[in-house]
Amino acid sequence: MTQQRVTIEPMTVADLPRVLVIERESFTSPWTEANFRHEIEGNPLAWNLVVRAGAIVVAFACAYIVAGELMINDLAVDSSQRGAGFGSALLQHLVDGARVRGCRRASLEVRVGNGPARALYEAFGFTVVGRRPGYYADTGEDALLLSLALAPA
Numbered sequence: 001m002t003q004q005r006v007t008i009e010p011m012t013v014a015d016l017p018r019v020l021v022i023e024r025e026s027f028t029s030p031w032t033e034a035n036f037r038h039e040i041e042g043n044p045l046a047w048n049l050v051v052r053a054g055a056i057v058v059a060f061a062c063a064y065i066v067a068g069e070l071m072i073n074d075l076a077v078d079s080s081q082r083g084a085g086f087g088s089a090l091l092q093h094l095v096d097g098a099r100v101r102g103c104r105r106a107s108l109e110v111r112v113g114n115g116p117a118r119a120l121y122e123a124f125g126f127t128v129v130g131r132r133p134g135y136y137a138d139t140g141e142d143a144l145l146l147s148l149a150l151a152p153a
Helices: 013-026 032-042 086-100 113-122
Strands: 006-010 046-053 057-067 071-078 105-111 127-132 143-149
Touching: 006 086, 013 032, 013 057, 013 071, 032 046, 046 086, 057 086, 057 113, 071 086, 071 113, 086 105, 086 113, 113 143
Parallel strands: 071 105
Antiparallel strands: 006 046, 046 057, 057 071, 105 143, 127 143
């Protein structure tokens, strides 16, 4: 990672301009500002985080913790910062935090064709447990369901 101070913090509404830039450059069907505002302000199950390098948001994640499970809904890294370890650091923070909160499993969906994301999740031990044919409406691409068993902290 960069030589700058790197922190992982709760996402706030003030982070949304940078989060939206990263979201739009990362996904063909990006979440809207209203989606993120709901997660931050109106969803008690949501666990939303940003990674800062210095003062700049370089990655983020939106997840839920419910019924003993970490459900990762959205995770992205600024395109200019990919490969620098921010995604791994964020995913490790999520997994560690889920263990501390008593979660027994982590899950997520990923596009079949998203090789870099699949490689990241597989490096953490996530395995394919299902497939949703035609899940992504923008392309008709399938989603893979990934799961990771979490031992207690």
